[in-house]
Amino acid sequence: MRSLAATLFVMAGVAPAAAACDAFTGVIEAFNAGDEQKAQSIAETAGTANCSANERTLVGRVAALSSFNRIATDVGNGGKLVDHRADLEMLQKKYGGPWQVFDALGDLARERKDYEEAAKLYQIALEDGSNTTLTPDWMAPDEQYILRLDRLAGEMRLAAPRPVKLAMRGGCKVSFRGVAIKKKSTPVRYVFGTADFTPEGVEAAKDLAECLKAVKPSAIKLIGHTDPVGGADANYALSLARADTLKAYLHDTGYAGTITTIGKGEDEPFKPDDASAYDTETLNQLNRRVEVDVQ
Structure with a gap:
């Protein structure tokens, strides 16, 4: 930090x-x-x-x-x-x-x-x-x-x-003063143990869809992650299913580019700026994410 x-x-x-x-x-x-x-x-x-x-x-x-x-x-x-x-x-x-x-x-x-x-x-x-x-x-x-x-x-x-x-302020960007930022962690929330969006998840997914319409990338990669709660195999499957749910949503709302999905399960936990600032539940919330890699 x-x-x-x-x-x-x-x-x-x-x-x-x-x-x-x-x-x-x-x-x-x-x-x-x-x-x-x-x-x-x-x-x-x-x-x-x-x-x-x-x-x-x-x-x-x-x-x-x-x-x-x-x-x-x-x-x-x-x-x-x-x-x-x-x-x-x-x-x-x-x-x-x-x-x-x-x-x-x-x-x-x-x-x-x-x-x-x-x-x-x-x-x-x-x-x-x-x-x-x-x-x-x-x-x-x-x-x-x-x-x-x-x-x-x-x-x-x-x-x-x-x-x-x-x-x-203004539309979404993936470049700031010539500095390319191609990977974003999105706070799309899902019902516990499922690949179904919560109401907040729908709102976040809609925001991502609007962002992609502004940026218009030809291809993106969705990388799903989970917290360490539960078995490793189940978490891998869940992370991929959540990425697939987001993929379907983005296509349904008009994104025409290519979407690749990957599940990482609990293998790549989020690395916060200061982990000591968070309790266990918040750290798990940071781990439960989908990263959007703009190709």
């Missing part, structure tokens, strides 16, 4: 080329000088400056990042992230980003075991960090951080009591 300090130290280090928007140039200068108050003041007046709508939004995000870096520095020096929750929530509401704020709020939601909220926040951080208009390269997550956000969003979806959509 990565420490909060290591997770939070994702800071912009260089300014982009000068823009026509005076407020944008000013907020970058304030950010590089570490002047949080000046950055916030400039963001307050950006709406009346000679700026485009995107530039005004970006001015606010840079101001928010200036505040975020203060928080990150405090956490890096031993402070507690939870003590900054109110500030982070204010930045989210006031500026709608940047992705670092959603990531930190996701960490806080995960700490308090609000897995549904954490899944949404990590997914928004992933999608926001991939918006090249509002997240220029100099403030974007790198490849490893993109993979981290996707992994945590998937883990939280599996742990959440209710289905969480695979996309929060």
Whole structure:
């Protein structure tokens, strides 16, 4: 598990080329000088400056990042992230980003075991960090951080009591800033010991079907997994049957590509970011999953 300090130290280090928007140039200068108050003041007046709508939004995000870096520095020096929750929530509401704020709020939601909220926040951080208009390269997550956000969003979806959509802002994607993410763990739930969807399972399967319609892959592989409860042979058969049930559903709802199904039973348990954070039942819930491998 990565420490909060290591997770939070994702800071912009260089300014982009000068823009026509005076407020944008000013907020970058304030950010590089570490002047949080000046950055916030400039963001307050950006709406009346000679700026485009995107530039005004970006001015606010840079101001928010200036505040975020203060928080990150405090956490890096031993402070507690939870003590900054109110500030982070204010930045989210006031500026709608940047992705670092959603990531930190996701960490806080995960700490308090609000897995549904954490899944949404990590997914928004992933999608926001991939918006090249509002997240220029100099403030974007790198490849490893993109993979981290996707992994945590998937883990939280599996742990959440209710289905969480695979996309929060816009359509589904399998590539973020050129980083291909072809395998997704889906929280499709089944009636205990059977391959029949629960009501929540139907909802999650519908979300996956909509995602596939957006991405339009020519082929996918469904890999079924179970928890370790029961016999190994029975679990293998059950994992394959559940993958087959999902395959039939996806074909019935309009997916025209090729679907291959595989059952792994209990052989490949889920590897959470921090297994100690979960009780046995939640760990079993993480293990009961179907992975979608986009070919």
